[in-house]
Amino acid sequence: MFVLSVLHRRRVLFAALVSTAVFPLAITGSTAVVPEVTAELPGADALGPWIVLGYNGLFAAALLLAGLVADRMSRTTFFALGNIVVAATGIWSAFAPDLGSLVALRTAAGVGAAMCAAGGSSMVLAVYPPEERRRVYGYTGAVLGSSLALGPIAAQALMALGGWELVFVVPAGIAALAVVGTIGLPSLRTRQTAPFDLAGALLFGVVIAATVIAFGFALPVWTNAALLAGAVAAAIVLVRVERRAAEPAIPFDLLRIPSYRAYSLATGAFMGMLVVGLAVLPQLSAEHDLGAGGAGLLLSLLTIPSTLLPLVASRIARRWARQLVTIALLACVLAAIALQTSDSVPLLFVAAAVLGVSLGLTEGVPDGQALQHVPYQRGGAGAALFSTTRMTVETLTLAAAIGTITLVDATTGLIAPAAVCLLAAGVLARGR
Incomplete structure (x- = not known):
């Protein structure tokens, strides 16, 4: 574990908590703007649900890979990069010229969110000992619960105040604040000699993404069935890969x-x-x-x-x-x-x-x-x-x-x- 001053530990926790507040706002906000965005931007109406589904699917799929990478590089840098991705895609989402571009940006934002979540947890667990983690995650629960509860209200208020664009800009600003919170913090890097199981992490992501998207009800029934079949096939291959891996991706x-x-x-x-x-x-x-x-x-x-x-x-x-x-x-x-x-x-x-x-x-x-x-x-x-x-x-x-x-x-x-x-x-x- 990294031994930091009380001030630095609190800054690590502050940055992680600020970033945590973005996730529910991003999901509830995207859900709230789907009807208005679909009506306003050019593109097939069928793309509308993918504003949310693309974010959720890639967020879930990239989590394990992001966690493995965060543990092997500078935790602080990885966390900051994830928030930069979230901030940049949020700003660009407000200027998306069509639905296809917006879906692509929200999908990239899902990857950035996975980096934030994995990097933030990796930082916090690296500086807080096990006996303090219950208290620390009490703060996390308070932030997450508040963001979940207030997210729909905040989304409607932002839409009334500045249109659907503001629903993406405000979470981007919060993510940028998390980046600022990391300035001057130690890198928190651990040297690991264990091999990196990239194949296992990617297959795990495929299984999770296919499952989440299939149950998102945004595709025809036959497509969902194909996705579930693909998830099962990928899971079978994943089991074989993980059995042979010297250091499996799945802990x-x-x-x-x-x-x-x-x-x-x-x-x-x-x-x-x-x-x-x-x-x-x-x-x-x-x-x-x-x-x-x-x-x-x-x-x-x-x-x-x-x-x-x-x-x-x-x-x-x-x-x-x-x-x-x-x-x-x-x-x-x-x-x-x-x-x-x-x-x-x-x-x-x-x-x-x-x-x-x-x-x-x-x-x-x-x-x-x-x-x-x-x-x-x-x-x-x-x-x-x-x-x-x-x-x-x-x-x-x-x-x-x-x-x-x-x-x-x-x-x-x-x-x-x-x-x-x-x-x-x-x-x-x-x-x-």
Whole structure:
């Protein structure tokens, strides 16, 4: 581990937290501007969803490779380069001449975001010892939760203030601030002699990208089926490559740690419940004729606790992390069951509040618990695998929820995330 002054460690954490705030803003902002951009810029309307899907797909695909590279070069430089990519593509996105160019820029931004995430985690894990990581990721949870909660509101406000272009420019400015925060910091470079498993990292990225894009519902059914078939084929080849690699790209030794696996699944379950809740609660509000005010209150109950509770959660997690996460998972299951089986309007608000508190009290906790097992020399790869698991579970959960909503009704959308939460609670109990 690198021994730095308190000031330098705080600057490392500040830069990483500033960069973390960009991710939800970029995703929610891109989602919000799709209709307006599709109507305004020349190009096929079918390209519109790819503004979001290209970003998400490349972000997920590049994470592990970015983590491996971050651990082998100057962590500070790699992190700064990622933020420069995010800042530059954000500015250029505001001047995109057509939809195709905008999709290409957002895809490049996804790669830059992966560099930021992996580089930031690699920096933080290199300067903070395991016993301090739970507290550090409490701050991360607070920033991420606040950005997730305020992202849709911020996107709408920016569109009203300066048009869709501003939705890309403001996150670019935040990324530039993160770059400024790295000026004067040590390089934090570790010399590694282990071979670099490029083939494994690339194949892993292909599997994740194909899976995320296939479940993005922006392509015809036959194309999605082909992508899933390609993901399976790439996964088979990946297994063979990793078995022969002297130093596999996938950190299997971390996957063998029960709590690392359990908390990785848990954080994906919570994110799946959040994104499905954001989609389902407005529909339930419409079914009960609650109006715009009722829908806004439901969404506030779901999201605002994530801005207020993560720092409290980090204190609770010092002694009762497993109990806290397990109870929150089971509370999400019970709230989903209540919404599924009752038409009571008061219960709808109570269930939304239970979901919000459960998510807020666990924001950042699984991250700190899992990443305390990661050696600092491999912080980027370990954190990247954790984030990839979260994103994959979230994507698959959302896909299953959309399927049930389409086939049945809005309330059934919560069955999928509830099932994942129940599974995560069981895995966490067995992983003691």
